[in-house]
Amino acid sequence: MEVLNPAPLDFWQAVADACPWATYFHTPSWASVITKTFPEYSLASLGFLFKDGAQAVIPFVAEEKKRLFKIEKKYKSMEPGV
16 A cells, blocks of 8 residues: 555545545545635645555645644544534
């Protein structure tokens, strides 16, 4: 298995287009809306290429918070809970 970190947007869109139950909320377009609406979030989706040719994407956005001596990153599947 190959992990794409981050998932390229064209790869992500192709996976969403090929999935019969994917909705707009699974697409990179929706993630872009989230990151433009909530600037504290950034795209952080993972893509997967399996040896049998299957492809998958886990759509994430990440929120970074600066703490005293470190940066904490929290991942969400998508805002607002979709």
